[in-house]
Amino acid sequence: MATLGLSDGDKAAVEAFRRDVVDPSRTSLIIVDFWAEWCGPCKQLTPVIEKVCAEYEPKGVKLVKINVDENKFIAAQFRVQSIPTVYAVFQGQPVADLSQARTEGQLKQFLDQLLAQLPIESDEKAQLQEIAPLIEMGEELLTAGDNERALSVFEQVGAMAPDNAEVASGHARALVALARLDEAEAVLAELPADVAKDQAVDRARAAIALARDARPVSDLSGIEAKVAANPDDHEARFELAGGLMANGDRDRAAEELLEIVRRDREWNDGAARAQLVKLFEATGLEDPWVAAQRRKLSQILFA
Known part of the structure; x- marks a missing residue:
């Protein structure tokens, strides 16, 4: 945004926008919420957008709220005609209009789609890169039948990423291999609802179900x-x-x-x-x- 000919107040607003939105958007997805004190729908949306953005912060999402009464020049640059207006900004450019997302589910769906398409840097991605070799090691040990060592690996990784579906699945399946079925079920029971729906967790549930049904027979x-x-x-x-x-x-x-x-x-x-x-x-x-x-x-x- 050019600042030539602007008032000192507008120049300060542009600089704040560059600091809070443009620069962080180089690597993060910035959700810009245009609002005002007198806006009733804004007050309804605020708890929803704040909750979801806080939940998605480890994924590289950050929320910036802009009061249109105090930042008229910024609002004009975004052609804000009604509020609430919500944009997703990446690398300095609006990439999606999220204004129609009024529920947690709708907003999460939009964010999931954007995060799948854009090269967002996040703590979550960094952690996944760190633990991926350890998960692979644990799976290899399970395949080889070295169940005690596999369990040790998955327990250590679980301490680093307690809500990771693949880690929880490996942890539970290692316990199944050791005939510790109640403990395996307890591992899955502690997972958040959204993680519990993951296909990797379904794999562990199936392993538990098979183990419950099966009975080792020494002589068939x-x-x-x-x-x-x-x-x-x-x-x-x-x-x-x-x-x-x-x-x-x-x-x-x-x-x-x-x-x-x-x-x-x-x-x-x-x-x-x-x-x-x-x-x-x-x-x-x-x-x-x-x-x-x-x-x-x-x-x-x-x-």
Whole structure:
């Protein structure tokens, strides 16, 4: 904004705007709220916008409130014709008009979209970069069956990022692998509602559900003989699949569940298919093994 020919008051307003909005917007998303003391709708919106912006501050969002009566030149530059008017500013330029967002949900939706598109620097992103190698280490230890060390890693990372969905998922799954199911459920129960909806947390829930259903069996020969004698004994085959899962043989467990679906997909209200879905979620929907098993399931269902 040029300051030539402006009053001292307007020059001060422009300098304050540059300091509070333009400069921070180089790396952060600045939410500029134009308001006035006499504006009724502004008073209704203020608690909403302040709460959401405070919640999103770790994501790189900052709120700046501008009283239009005290900053008429700034308001004119933004062509503010009615209030409340709310803009999102990044790198010195308005990138979105948020004036129609009057609820927490609407405002969060707008902010989530902007944060996904813009290279915002934030404490949250910096933390994610820091803990990503540790999460990967924990997952590798789980895959290798080194469950105690995996738990130790996820506990340490959890102290750094207690509300991270991937960390909580790994922590809970490490506890599941150690047969500490109540503790695993407690880890997930402590998560904020929005984090608890994450797909990574669903993976941990599926792992807990599978562990609750499964019972390790030292000798499966008896149930295997029962299935061999009557291949249509789906209850026995389902029990066999559970024993195989509990013993860590997910390949054979999936084979038995797929066989039930192939023979009678509606058996026990689709129990075999539902169990397969739990197994897929617990393994991770992006895992190549899951992709291969899902192709087999599709071939059976659509043959």
